[in-house]
Amino acid sequence: MSRNTTHRVRYGMAIDIDRCTGCGACMVACAVENNVSVPPPPAGDRKGLTWIRVYRLHNERPYPESRTAYLPLLCQHCGHHTPCVSVCPQHATDIDPETGIVSQIPERCLGCRYCMAACPYHARYFTWWDPVWPAGMEEIFNPDVSPRMRGVVEKCNFCHGRRQVALQRAAAEGRRQIRDDEYRPACLEACPVGAIHFGNLDDPKQELYDLVHGERAFRLLERLGTEPKIYYLSSQPWVRRLLHNGIPASRRHPDGGRPDVAALRHQQVLARDPRAEERRRS
Amino acid sequence: MSTGWRRRDFLTVFGGGMAGIALSPLPWKLLDDAAIWTQNWSWLPRLPRGEISTRYGRCTICPAGCGLRADIVNGQAFRLTGLPNDPIGGGTLCPLGIAGHHLRYHPARLRGPVEGGRIEEGGTGRDADARSLPLDEAIARLAGWINELQDVGASQTIAILDARPGRLLSEIYRRFSASLGAHYIPARTGGFSSDVLHAMGSAPLPTLGIDLAGIRTLLSFGAPVLDDWGAPSCANQFDRYAGSAGEGTTSSAALLIQVETRPSATAQRAGLWLRNAPGSECALALGLAHVIVHEGLYDRTGTAGQLLDGDGDARPSSGDPLNQGAAVGSSALCGYRELLAHYPPEQTAQLTGISSATIRDVARRFATAGPAVAIPGQDPGGGPLDPQAQQAIWNLNLLTGALDRRRGFVSRRALPLPQRLADAPGGAVTSLSHVPDGSLRMLIVDGALPDHALPWELLTRKLARHGARLVSLSPFRSGLARHAALRIPAPAPLEFWEEVPTPWDAPTATLAIAAPLAEPPRGALHPSALLERIAKLLGMPSPGGDADYLMLLRERAAAVFLTARGHVHRGRDGRRVPLDDYDSAEAFWQELAAGGCWIDDADKTVARLGPARRAFLDPSQPTSWDQGIASAPSAAGYPLTLMPFGPRSMAGEEALPPVMAKLYRESHLRSSPEDVHVHPETARRAGVEDGLPAWVETPAGKRRFQVQTDPAVHPAVIHIATGPAPASFGDLPQEEYPAVLELLSPNEKGVWRMTPARLRPVEC
Incomplete structure (x- = not known):
């Protein structure tokens, strides 16, 4: 793991796929916390807006070997050669050296979407419509997070607003650091089965440290060398096989959905038969 | 030599200046300012300002009533979170509750008569x-x-x-x-229904609850134990029952055996999933009872023992209890024994599609690895099981003593x-x-x-x-x-x-x-x-x-x-x-x-059946078995069985928080009510293809759905979600919603979980 930054804290996350029930509480909590707007119904999985999306994985096996799992996919907060940061002409996205969080500054964003093209995880979303909510809902916005305008890119920032509130509270109490339990992203707080773990990846005293160094941990597209700070945990070989090769796509609109459906099919073939790739190449 | 400016000089200076400006920070600054300016229109919603306070309360969107903490600004709740260690919610809220404060702004909200x-x-x-x-x-x-x-x-x-x-x-x-x-x-x-149980007794029974945390084997007939966010009073049973089936995962302390035709989340996470033929729950329950009674595995110290072995000392000394009904002298018991005699494992296997060896194993496990309970569950969208099946399942509980002890089913005040x-x-x-x-x-x-x-x-x-x-x-x-x-x-x-x-x-x-x-x-x-x-x-x-x-x-x-x-x-x-x-x-x-x-404190009195017990094993109470065991309905020309399903609190056309609905819609995390799930082979035989539209026809009518093939679906069945309806999301036209509920024909008992159906390509 590269240590090419001088972060005082390196926030990261571990998501236990074996525990995730796919209830979607993390998605909803994230949208409520961050004032994510409600695009009109034509917004599907391609043009919809969310900072975390739960994908359904299936091993495509018949009964009784049929298995389903769920993959919450959010910005992976890459720590090395961060693709979105390197392509942004506006410096609208950057790595916070204090925390390792890949931030997004919507006011600077031009909407060129280079970052979306560069992101290998498809974890960035473009606001295709004016931000609208049902009438009167402005009065229940989270006062700590500004709504974004149409034409900018949005993504997970580990609930940066919550960190700011925690910092303010710590400052009011004369502290310069925040305690571990003072800052928790909304998705973690909402997960009913405790599948999401958050903390400082460099702190050996935290449970997260043991989780990400355990045998069940892996990261998406590790071969790209982007050093994501989101770790996934699973003991199920078919899940690890499936996710080792990429990220899943929605099954409903395979031709219009993202990412590449051919890649998904390929993954499913591999999930059924891990040696298929070798045979194909030979 | 002329010192005047020539046209070339002018163009050189102008071009050079332009190039210089382009290479300077100025255009980028202008671009930046323009970007910021265009993102701060007056119509952008303004954030509420004011002191933030906290209140504690309960969510009333569903019957569970999880504890919540509300962060308030200007008198309005803007964030709802679960109460730590809440006995009902377990410290979290479901997606409905998290966005519950949005419901009052739903586009379908009525503000007056x-x-x-x-x-x-x-x-x-x-x-x-x-x-x-x-x-x-x-x-x-x-x-x-x-x-x-x-x-x-x-x-x-x-x-x-x-x-x-x-x-x-x-x-x-x-x-x-x-x-x-x-x-x-x-x-x-x-959830699970005890209506039939109360109808089975000849005297009033106490109100029953279920203590899922106190049992070792849970035999669920379609109850959504691990789907979505659990049952109302036990929102989080994950640690106890899930994860025992996944490859390489550790086995849990309790075994969940899920009897379900549909490849639900509970079925695929259960320790053992029995995919039964549609409508064969009753036959399976009787088949399990056959093994339990035949092998003498029933609870001899409880009500079942008193009924099957006879009161007091009238217990048979040896032999097959199935053939000793006459010794007890109860016509009801004779009827029950005769009924079970028709369901040996081999016969049951033909009816249910589950092997006879599995039926024997499950019956033995259920009878011996107690405390064990069987739940006659109902899918929130698919509705209840047939009363006959419910009665057969409650009799399983009676046989193993689940209604006679303090763990499992418990009486409450x-x-x-x-x-x-x-x-x-x-x-x-x-x-x-x-x-x-x-x-x-x-x-x-x-x-x-x-x-x-x-x-x-x-x-x-x-x-x-x-x-x-x-x-x-x-x-x-x-x-x-x-x-x-x-x-x-x-x-x-x-x-x-x-x-x-x-x-x-x-x-x-x-x-x-x-x-x-x-x-x-x-x-x-x-x-x-x-x-x-x-x-x-x-x-x-x-x-x-x-x-x-x-x-x-x-x-x-x-x-x-x-x-x-x-x-x-x-x-x-x-x-x-x-x-x-x-x-x-x-x-x-x-x-x-x-x-x-x-x-309340736990009710220490065991849910004794008292004088009601005689009626329990009587196959004529409350439903008559003479009409045959419930099975999938059939109709000429309709070779498949349509089985609807739905998530709890979202199984119909009711309003949902807009943000939750839009996220579900965009992510396809829940099966859409516009999709029909079929086995690939079934689709091939019907001439329909994955991802393309097809007609689903029942005797009640026909609707157009999108085909989704899934190898885990039973080949004789098609599944369609009853909700959440697209109109739940807001102002979508209701008439565009191909409601599967309109294709169903509830029978006289109010059961609608199975309807004869067929698939046709849209060209037809």
């Missing part, structure tokens, strides 16, 4: 087709309609459908119905009523299936959000063919409200004082109070106040005993306080405080109003 615009009159059930009317006029209109029926002696043609039985409001409905001579119809709960209501008992309770077809001329539908689907067909067959009126008290113009001739909206969830009574499956009695987090609109009226005003107009006695709803809630809390039992789980810090520690009923009320939850 409206009439007309119902679907039957050619409308769409939307506001544009309806006419607003003042609240007083709406109340007078409803009172007038009731009066018309009273005048002609037709009060018995009026009914109130209670969407969430068990509340104080339900008691008010019952008293109002009794005064009027009308029917009070409680809606079915969304009822919540005390306020004194003024306890003195005047409510009227009779009528099951919807017992209401004669075509007999209702007015149906008043309660406004609580149901946690399960209810096919419109089930209600329409009860309504008179001409002139029947449906009155909706729903705060939204969705679901059944679209059929209503008059809609008088109740406050939306979190807008009024509401009670969270004991969930249907809780092992002990509980009581919590949900304080309002927002003001209801002026045109909304709580149903208790509505009935009070109608009673006054009609000269009837007050259904609430001349007390308003808040006063009744306080009096119920006071009645609980007088029991001096149990403890309070405090909302603000999660501490358990014995009820004795509160000085007064007022202090207890204040604690409940601040998110506290009272939990």
Whole structure:
């Protein structure tokens, strides 16, 4: 793991796929916390807006070997050669050296979407419509997070607003650091089965440290060398096989959905038969 | 040499200047400023400003009533989170609860009474087709309609459908119905049903809950134990029951055996998934009972032993108990034994599609690895199992002693009523299936959000063919409200004082109070106040005993306080405080109003069946087995079985928080009601393809759906989700929704989980 930054804290996350029930509480909590707007119904999985999306994985096996799992996919907060940061002409996205969080500054964003093209995880979303909510809902916005305008890119920032509130509270109490339990992203707080773990990846005293160094941990597209700070945990070989090769796509609109459906099919073939790739190449 | 500027010099300087400017920060600064300027339009929503405070309460969107913490700014809740260590929610909220404060802004929200615009009159059930009317006029209109029926002696043609039985409001409905001579119809709960169990007994049985944490083997017949966010009173059973099936995952302490045709999340996470042939739950339960009785594995010390071995010393010494019914001398037992004799494992295997070896193994495990319970579950969208199947499953519990011990099914005490209501008992309770077809001329539908689907067909067959009126008290113009001739909206969830009574499956009695987090609109009226005003107009006695709803809630809390039992789980810090520690009923009320939850002590008395036990194994109680064991219905030309399903609290057309609905819609995390799930081989035989549209035809009609192939689906079955309906998301046109509920034909017992069907390509 590269240590090419001088972060005082390196926030990261571990998501236990074996525990995730796919209830979607993390998605909803994230949208409520961050004032994510409600695009009109034509917004599907391609043009919809969310900072975390739960994908359904299936091993495509018949009964009784049929298995389903769920993959919450959010910005992976890459720590090395961060693709979105390197392509942004506006410096609208950057790595916070204090925390390792890949931030997004919507006011600077031009909407060129280079970052979306560069992101290998498809974890960035473009606001295709004016931000609208049902009438009167402005009065229940989270006062700590500004709504974004149409034409900018949005993504997970580990609930940066919550960190700011925690910092303010710590400052009011004369502290310069925040305690571990003072800052928790909304998705973690909402997960009913405790599948999401958050903390400082460099702190050996935290449970997260043991989780990400355990045998069940892996990261998406590790071969790209982007050093994501989101770790996934699973003991199920078919899940690890499936996710080792990429990220899943929605099954409903395979031709219009993202990412590449051919890649998904390929993954499913591999999930059924891990040696298929070798045979194909030979 | 001329010193004048030539055209070339001018162009050089100008071009160089332009290039210099382009390479300077200036254009980027301008671009940056322009980007910022274009993103700060005046119409961008402004954030609320003010001091942030915190309140604690309960969520009333579904019957669970999880504890919540609300962060408030300017008097409005902007964030809802679960209460740590809450005994019901387990510290979190479900997606409905997290966005629950958004519900009041739903585009389908009614802010005052409206009439007309119902679907039957050619409308769409939307506001544009309806006419607003003042609240007083709406109340007078409803009172007038009731009066018309009273005048002609037709009060018995009026009914109130209670969407969430068990509340104080339900008691008010019952008293109002009794005064009027009308029917009070409680809606079915969304979880396991003990209705059949109570019908099986010849004497009243105690109210039963289930203690899922205290058992080792859970045999679930389709109960959504691990789907979504669990059962109301035990929201999180994941640690106990999930993960035992995944490759490489550790086995859990308890084994979940899921009997289910559909590849549900529970089925795929269960320790053992038995994919049975559609409609074969009853046969499987009888087959398991056959093995248990044949091998003498039943609980010989409990009721089953007394019944099968004979009372007292009349126990058979040896041999096959199946052949010793005559020794007991009970014709009922003879009938049960004869029935089981038809279901040896080999025969059962043919009926269910599950191997005889598996049937034997499961029966042995169920009988010996106790405490074990069998749950006759019901899918929130697919509805209940057939009563025969339920009876067979309850008999399994009887055989293994699950109804005779303190773990598994437990009896619980009822919540005390306020004194003024306890003195005047409510009227009779009528099951919807017992209401004669075509007999209702007015149906008043309660406004609580149901946690399960209810096919419109089930209600329409009860309504008179001409002139029947449906009155909706729903705060939204969705679901059944679209059929209503008059809609008088109740406050939306979190807008009024509401009670969270004991969930249907809780092992002990509980009581919590949900304080309002927002003001209801002026045109909304709580149903208790509505009935009070109608009673006054009609000269009837007050259904609430001349007390308003808040006063009744306080009096119920006071009645609980007088029991001096149990403890309070405090909302603000999660501490358990014995009820004795509160000085007064007022202090207890204040604690409940601040998110506290009272939990009764466990009822130490075992749910003894008493004199009722004789009726249990009688195959003629409450349903006759002579008509054959329930199985999938068939019809000529319809080779498949359509089995609907749906997630809890989202199984119908009810309103959902907009942000939650849009995220579900975009992510396809839930099966869409526009998709039909079939086995690839079934699709091939029907000539339809994955991802393409196809017709689903049943005897009730046909609708167009999108085909989704799934190798885990049973080849003889097609599955379609009943919800969440696209119209739940907001202003989507309702008429575009291919509601599968309209393709179903509920039978006379109110069961709609299986319908003969066929698939056709759209070209046909």
